[in-house]
Amino acid sequence: MNVQVTQVMDNNEIRRALTRIAHEIIERNKGAQNLVIIGIQSRGVPMARRLAKLISEIEGTQVPVGSLNVALYRDDFDKRPARTISASDIPFDVTDKRVVLVDEVLYTGRTTRAALDALMDLGRPAVVQLAVLIDRGHRELPIRADYVGKNLPTSRKERVDVHWMETHGEDAVMIVK
Amino acid sequence: MWALLRNGQVIDPFRDYTGTADVLIAGGSVAALIDRCDRERQSLRTILIQLDLDERDGQVFDCSGFVICPGLIDIHVHLREPGYEYKETIATGARAAAAGGFTTVVAMPNTMPAVDNGAVVRYVLDRGRETPIRVFTAGAATKANNGAEMAEIADMVEAGAIALSDDAFPIQSADLMRRVMEYARMFNIPILTHCEDKSMTQDAVMNEGLVCTILGLRPWPRQAEEIMIWRNILLADLTGCRVHIQHVTTRGGVEAVRWAKSRGIPVSCETCPHYFSLTDEALLTFDTNAKCCPPLRTSDDVEALKEGLADGTIDIIASDHAPHAQEEKEVEFQDAAFGIVGLETAVPIVITNLVKTGTLTIEQAISKMTAAPAKLLGLSGGLAVGSAADITVLDPNCEVVINSSTFQSKGRNTPFDGWKLSGKVVATIVNGEIVSGELKTVPIEDCC
Amino acid sequence: MTQLHRKDILGLQDMSSEEIQLILDTAESYKEILSRSVKKVPILRGKSICTLFYENSTRTRCSFELAAKIMSADTTAVSTAGSSIQKGESFKDTLLTLEAMGMDLFVIRHSASGAPHFAAKILKSSVINAGDGMHEHPTQGLLDMLTIRQNKGRIEGLKVLIVGDIMHSRVARSNIWGLSKMGAHVRLCGPRTLLPAEIEKLPVEVYDNLDMALEDVDVVNVLRIQLERMNRGFFPSVREYSALFGINKDRLRRAKPDVLVMHPGPMNRGIEITPDVADGEFAVITEQVTNGVAVRMALLYLLLGGGGHVGSA
Numbered sequence: 001m002n003v004q005v006t007q008v009m010d011n012n013e014i015r016r017a018l019t020r021i022a023h024e025i026i027e028r029n030k031g032a033q034n035l036v037i038i039g040i041q042s043r044g045v046p047m048a049r050r051l052a053k054l055i056s057e058i059e060g061t062q063v064p065v066g067s068l069n070v071a072l073y074r075d076d077f078d079k080r081p082a083r084t085i086s087a088s089d090i091p092f093d094v095t096d097k098r099v100v101l102v103d104e105v106l107y108t109g110r111t112t113r114a115a116l117d118a119l120m121d122l123g124r125p126a127v128v129q130l131a132v133l134i135d136r137g138h139r140e141l142p143i144r145a146d147y148v149g150k151n152l153p154t155s156r157k158e159r160v161d162v163h164w165m166e167t168h169g170e171d172a173v174m175i176v177k
Numbered sequence: 178m179w180a181l182l183r184n185g186q187v188i189d190p191f192r193d194y195t196g197t198a199d200v201l202i203a204g205g206s207v208a209a210l211i212d213r214c215d216r217e218r219q220s221l222r223t224i225l226i227q228l229d230l231d232e233r234d235g236q237v238f239d240c241s242g243f244v245i246c247p248g249l250i251d252i253h254v255h256l257r258e259p260g261y262e263y264k265e266t267i268a269t270g271a272r273a274a275a276a277g278g279f280t281t282v283v284a285m286p287n288t289m290p291a292v293d294n295g296a297v298v299r300y301v302l303d304r305g306r307e308t309p310i311r312v313f314t315a316g317a318a319t320k321a322n323n324g325a326e327m328a329e330i331a332d333m334v335e336a337g338a339i340a341l342s343d344d345a346f347p348i349q350s351a352d353l354m355r356r357v358m359e360y361a362r363m364f365n366i367p368i369l370t371h372c373e374d375k376s377m378t379q380d381a382v383m384n385e386g387l388v389c390t391i392l393g394l395r396p397w398p399r400q401a402e403e404i405m406i407w408r409n410i411l412l413a414d415l416t417g418c419r420v421h422i423q424h425v426t427t428r429g430g431v432e433a434v435r436w437a438k439s440r441g442i443p444v445s446c447e448t449c450p451h452y453f454s455l456t457d458e459a460l461l462t463f464d465t466n467a468k469c470c471p472p473l474r475t476s477d478d479v480e481a482l483k484e485g486l487a488d489g490t491i492d493i494i495a496s497d498h499a500p501h502a503q504e505e506k507e508v509e510f511q512d513a514a515f516g517i518v519g520l521e522t523a524v525p526i527v528i529t530n531l532v533k534t535g536t537l538t539i540e541q542a543i544s545k546m547t548a549a550p551a552k553l554l555g556l557s558g559g560l561a562v563g564s565a566a567d568i569t570v571l572d573p574n575c576e577v578v579i580n581s582s583t584f585q586s587k588g589r590n591t592p593f594d595g596w597k598l599s600g601k602v603v604a605t606i607v608n609g610e611i612v613s614g615e616l617k618t619v620p621i622e623d624c625c
Numbered sequence: 626m627t628q629l630h631r632k633d634i635l636g637l638q639d640m641s642s643e644e645i646q647l648i649l650d651t652a653e654s655y656k657e658i659l660s661r662s663v664k665k666v667p668i669l670r671g672k673s674i675c676t677l678f679y680e681n682s683t684r685t686r687c688s689f690e691l692a693a694k695i696m697s698a699d700t701t702a703v704s705t706a707g708s709s710i711q712k713g714e715s716f717k718d719t720l721l722t723l724e725a726m727g728m729d730l731f732v733i734r735h736s737a738s739g740a741p742h743f744a745a746k747i748l749k750s751s752v753i754n755a756g757d758g759m760h761e762h763p764t765q766g767l768l769d770m771l772t773i774r775q776n777k778g779r780i781e782g783l784k785v786l787i788v789g790d791i792m793h794s795r796v797a798r799s800n801i802w803g804l805s806k807m808g809a810h811v812r813l814c815g816p817r818t819l820l821p822a823e824i825e826k827l828p829v830e831v832y833d834n835l836d837m838a839l840e841d842v843d844v845v846n847v848l849r850i851q852l853e854r855m856n857r858g859f860f861p862s863v864r865e866y867s868a869l870f871g872i873n874k875d876r877l878r879r880a881k882p883d884v885l886v887m888h889p890g891p892m893n894r895g896i897e898i899t900p901d902v903a904d905g906e907f908a909v910i911t912e913q914v915t916n917g918v919a920v921r922m923a924l925l926y927l928l929l930g931g932g933g934h935v936g937s938a
Contacts, residue, residue, distance in 0.1 A: 392738055
């Protein structure tokens, strides 16, 4: 099979997008007060750490960051083999916090739905917002992101791959056909 | 009516005969054994005329490539009737025997009621006479197999019992066993004894050893069998009664019998196809069809049994045919019934695992299933002229696949299902009649 | 390895070290759920789990039921007392009847070794062995390993002593298989009457002297001694058993200074283990119980996942 890979964002574009999102988050939440960033495991975690770092630098306060395992909240358990990933790591109480959930690609919205349920089981946040690097469309649930790095029209046959320096050795977004 | 079994390898252990020959059967008896020289001297027609047989009133069966031997004898079968007809009846057991090449079987007395008096002996023998094969029975050594009171042995012998047995209910009291032996000696019948010290086998279900330890099942130590073998050997020595040790399974058991024979003690013994073909590893999957009593042992024991068979320590191969209903085996392992059906698998297992491996010659193997058991129980047999034409025709090279769903027995409890083996029972003949299997006829002209 | 390719959990004998690793990792990640105030995740919603117990066991049954309920599965408890089992229904028929009602997974405790294997052959649903006769108790073996790993950071290379009635112990057998596969050195100690035949052929060192067996060990797993064994002549008296094989503070000095003391429960305090040890600084007995729930959650999750065993090769 002929695989065709097209790069749609490079490291500079990703850096600019994240910086813009960080500013938007601060603006929307009127600072970093009571703000926490939670990455959806496993792909949302590097981006959550980046955003937390950027916001901390801009605001000069430490923004708590955590990671959320949504495996136990998925709705496709009957269709996919049970896979194990690491536990949620949220070293703070989410109740009454302004939570920004972070994922790299927003697609059907099902992972976000699972993440909302997982989050609610941990406490009662004051506000939950969603930040994604790529919104590729094809939503199956009434979910939209509050912060989007790039809107990327795709076909369902395509795949969007995000590479992070931390895990892949480079920052890049690719469409794989 | 006559029939000619033509051109087979005739093996008659009753008189140590092996050779390519034709067997002529007339009036239910062996009428002539025609070897090559005979055939060259005179034609079949001439022989028929000499014997006053009508040429048109008979058939010639082609037995080229087959072994023709005296009908096989199994001295250890459980026909379950009376009382357990849901497991097997004398009729179905007899059909299984015929299908397996056996023309004579000896039923064990652990029925309900037990075969412990003349009336029940007569019942079993009468039922046996309704079948196409010869059914004999052993009488129970104790009343209702209770292991406590001697049964009416004279009454049973009078009715036709040809042996005594404590099979499945081993007599624990050495004193009682001694009395039974002393008493049995008056009638010159052997005791077929199941050797098991029950105090060592409480709740036991399999051979004690590594596999048992891994599976966490209750152990049945070999010593429970060997202690009783030794006890019964010493009692045979004391009483002079003929003692036949049933289903020997261990190296120690073989050695005990070897010692007894070397001392001239009147002891014989048997083993069964599963004991020299399987080990306790067959239970690793908790297969209840491999659960039997005594239990399957180890590869070292299999080796010892083969040595014992080869050097003559083990006189007889018996099947211990032990049919059970499906629902008695499809349960938790510890609750499953003990036993394996054996009548319809014995021949291919013996040929494959003893003859093809070189442990026994085919003559020796057949002897342990014909002449040796006949000698123990005083039965007639063999292919001498005038003998009843009880004959088994085998194809030792034909490959068979064991398929329990085709068994004539009601029991399907075999661990050999699906095994590919060599050795097929082509036909079983009792009193000159083919009671199982079929043979190809050839025109008489071809022989004349 | 990220998933289990099997229908049933029958024992640790036929399990690979990778599978054990996966189960322990998964269980470890679920301990977080047990520490929440709202202990409920929706993943097994709509799954029916039957706990079929032919032998009483409050501890194991509770642990499985709690694990199932935390993951939102529905549980049905069937036990011998007062059921059709008492009316003489065969094990096979009981299984087929319950499966026909739509059970997705059976948790089976049985006094007969091999009963869960028999069930697994008959059923299309998954079977977890919750202890069969003297054969195996895989979930206990796994929770023991999880407890060791959490406290010692590893299993490989540790010296683990199992003391007591080895012969009748399914816990011992599952621990022997699991620990040896994970690279621990397993020692067994008990009266010669309670060491089963040829046990030394397994990857273990066998002792009948407790002081020698304790020398330098990292973990001691103390087995429950069933007092009814005394009546069958395996040992003469509780007093003598306790004197020869009871674990007390004094004896523990021979072990490593940071020795871990475990017990599968229920304990005979004062017989196989003294109360000061059972409640002492080295004991992790309640931690074992907590880990039991996590291990059972992990197994339910891994076995019931769609595309797991169903339709897979």
